[in-house]
Every structure is written in structure tokens, then in C-alpha cells.
Amino acid sequence: MKFTKTLIAELLISASVIGFVLPAVAAEPMVQTQQQEKPNVVILATGGTIAGAAADKTNTTTYKAGALGIDTLLAAVPEIHDVANVKGEQVAQISSNSMTTEIWLKLAKRINELLKNPDVDGIVITHGTDTLEETAYFLNLVTKSDKPVILVGAMRPATAISADGPLNLLNAVKLASDKDAKGKGVLIVLNDTINGARDATKTNTLRVDTFQSPELGYLGYMEGGKPVFYKQTTRKHTNETEFDVTDLNDLPRVDIIYSHVDDDGKMAEAAVAAGAKGIVHAGTGNGSIHGRTAPALYEASKKGIPVVRSSHASNGPTIENSAAYTENGLIDSGTLNPQKARILLQLGLTKTNDPAKLSEMFKKY
Numbered sequence: 622m623k624f625t626k627t628l629i630a631e632l633l634i635s636a637s638v639i640g641f642v643l644p645a646v647a648a649e650p651m652v653q654t655q656q657q658e659k660p661n662v663v664i665l666a667t668g669g670t671i672a673g674a675a676a677d678k679t680n681t682t683t684y685k686a687g688a689l690g691i692d693t694l695l696a697a698v699p700e701i702h703d704v705a706n707v708k709g710e711q712v713a714q715i716s717s718n719s720m721t722t723e724i725w726l727k728l729a730k731r732i733n734e735l736l737k738n739p740d741v742d743g744i745v746i747t748h749g750t751d752t753l754e755e756t757a758y759f760l761n762l763v764t765k766s767d768k769p770v771i772l773v774g775a776m777r778p779a780t781a782i783s784a785d786g787p788l789n790l791l792n793a794v795k796l797a798s799d800k801d802a803k804g805k806g807v808l809i810v811l812n813d814t815i816n817g818a819r820d821a822t823k824t825n826t827l828r829v830d831t832f833q834s835p836e837l838g839y840l841g842y843m844e845g846g847k848p849v850f851y852k853q854t855t856r857k858h859t860n861e862t863e864f865d866v867t868d869l870n871d872l873p874r875v876d877i878i879y880s881h882v883d884d885d886g887k888m889a890e891a892a893v894a895a896g897a898k899g900i901v902h903a904g905t906g907n908g909s910i911h912g913r914t915a916p917a918l919y920e921a922s923k924k925g926i927p928v929v930r931s932s933h934a935s936n937g938p939t940i941e942n943s944a945a946y947t948e949n950g951l952i953d954s955g956t957l958n959p960q961k962a963r964i965l966l967q968l969g970l971t972k973t974n975d976p977a978k979l980s981e982m983f984k985k986y
């Protein structure tokens with residue numbers, strides 16, 4: 622089914638009764654509502670399923686992500702205006718599996734600029750769920766404010782029966798408006814649960830309760846429409862990091878090598894040949910490396926291309942487990958999964974390629 626403009630328009634009309642898309646109401650101008658002493662929240666939209674449109678309302682799996690703009694999403698949840706003065710900006714309109722460094726840097730710079738403004742109390746980012754955890758962790762390391770920065774997505778498109786986006790978006794604005802969300806790093810809210818950017822991961826391909834922080838747990842819940850926190854991370858974030866995107870136009874290339882039976886080091890060699898400045902090895906168990914792959918990784922490390930050991934096991938830390946790994950300068954990822962270890966290594970490489978210094982960063986962030 623092709624998503625022509627006419628088809629999407631028809632869908633929006635038919636879905637308006639049940640889903641995300643209600644008759645358009647203009648986003649409330651910030652100036653007008655500031656008089657009511659509500660918090661001021663800016664919503665930066667990037668696309669994703671939360672802005673997705675399907676060919677019919679029973680279809681929750683085959684749809685166009687990012688089809689709807691931020692004004693349409695806002696118009697569908699007028700209750701948001703009782704919570705905060707909101708202003709939407711469309712930063713990108715993509716399915717997040719195609720997220721790029723360019724969009725990350727644009728987002729991070731815009732967030733830092735907005736949060737310097739004393740009139741802005743918090744930020745919400747609407748995002749596809751596929752790479753939401755990566756964007757959240759990147760922003761957790763580079764945004765410079767203790768004001769709330771909240772990522773939100775949805776698992777069902779806006780046109781679906783029981784779309785999860787509207788309530789998620791309302792919850793995100795509530796969280797971004799709440800003083801208790803300050804100083805906790807970048808947060809993720811979906812399905813009434815609040816996760817920290819560092820520990821959360823997408824655990825399920827289809828279900829609405831996909832975001833979990835395995836073993837380490839949620840930071841809190843939306844309870845009766847209000848955020849309630851039970852814990853927070855001990856790892857440094859936002860104002861406390863050494864990373865600064867102000868003058869960055871790109872990030873160093875870091876490739877992830879996924880270990881498996883019969884692995885032979887060819888992918889590691891290919892990464893070096895492709896110009897990788899760092900490698901994350903998604904190993905087995907406690908970051909173990911196939912005997913045939915280890916020499917290629919040691920070689921990379923000797924050439925000044927730092928190698929981080931992570932794991933494709935879904936829980937537990939990757940810690941030192943072999944003298945050879947340590948002697949060859951391989952860095953342990955701790956509980957960071959491979960895709961998050963990649964982000965920290967990229968940012969670390971903007972400062973140093975010394976494995977000892979990078980290793981310190983993996984203990985700190």
C-alpha cells in the first residue's frame with residue numbers, strides 16, 4: 622500500500638475518533654500561556670512510530686514511521702496544554718533506524734541552546750523506539766543542564782486502535798514539567814514507566830512495554846498521572862561530563878563486531894580497513910572473544926585503535942576476565958551494551974585514544 626497524501630489524509634480523518642489524530646488545533650503559543658504560570662516545555666520532534674500512519678486502524682506493524690508532524694501530534698492531545706505551555710519544533714522526520722550523527726548533533730546543540738534560556742523548563746523529544754536508547758544515552762553525555770530532557774516514543778502508530786503515543790506524549794510533558802525530574806540525567810518515558818538513559822534498552826520488537834532497564838530497574842513510574850521516582854543512577858551525566866558538542870561536526874567512526882561461532886577476525890580487519898577509529902566487540906558471555914578473532918583485535922589496539930569489550934548477553938557487566946585482553950589494552954564496557962559502549966567510545970575518542978584514560982571513562986559514565 623502506497624502512502625499517498627490522499628490516503629494519509631483519509632486515514633487521519635477515520636482515525637481521529639479513536640487514535641492519536643484529532644481535529645487540528647493550533648499549538649498553544651508560549652507567550653500567551655506564560656501568564657498562567659505553567660512550565661514551558663519545548664517538544665523536539667524527530668519522527669518514529671509515535672508519528673506513524675498505517676493503511677488502516679487495525680494495522681500496528683506495517684506503517685510509515687514519522688508520517689505526521691509535531692503540530693498534528695500536539696493537536697491530538699489537547700490535555701497537554703493544561704500541564705505546560707508547549708511549543709513544537711520539527712528537527713527531523715525519520716524512522717529512527719536511520720538515525721544519524723548529523724541529527725544527533727543538531728538535536729544536542731538545539732537542546733543546549735534552549736536550556737540556557739531561563740524561560741525554558743524542560744525538553745521532550747519524540748523519537749522512534751529502535752534507536753531511542755542510543756539517542757538518549759548520547760544526549761545524557763552531552764547536554765549541559767539539570768533541567769529535564771525526556772525521550773518518548775510509541776510502539777503502535779498514531780492511526781492504530783489503542784495507539785500508545787498520546788498518553789506517552791502527555792506523560793513526557795508531565796515529566797519534563799516536574800521538578801523531581803531535574804538532575805537525573807536524560808530520561809525515557811513509555812508505558813507509564815520511567816527509565817534512565819544509561820540503563821534502558823529496547824527489549825521487545827513489538828510490545829508496548831518494550832523499554833526496560835534489565836536487572837538495574839526502572840527509576841520510577843507515572844502513578845496516577847504524576848511521576849514518582851524510586852532511585853537514580855550513580856553514573857555521571859549531563860553537567861558532570863567532559864564532553865562538549867559545541868564545535869563538533871562529526872563523531873569518530875566506531876564499528877561494532879558481533880561475535881559468533883566460527884568468527885575469524887575478518888570483520889575486525891574490515892573495520893580497520895574502513896577507517897574505524899575504535900571498535901566495540903560484542904562478545905560472548907563476559908565479553909569473551911573467539912580465539913581466531915582476538916589477534917585481529919590486539920593488532921587494532923596496537924595500531925592505536927582502541928577496542929572495547931562488551932557482550933551480546935543481555936544482562937550483567939563485562940569485566941576483566943583474561944590477562945591477555947588486559948595486556949593488549951582492551952577496555953571493559955561494564956554494563957553498557959554494545960550500542961551504548963559505541964557512543965561512549967566515540968565521545969571518548971574526541972578527547973583521547975589512550976586505553977587507560979578511556980577505561981576510566983567507562984567506569985565513570
Ligand code: ASP
Binds near residue numbers: 668715748751
Ligand atoms: N522503526 C520505528 C522507529 O524507530 C520503530 C518505532 O518507532 O517504534 O522509528
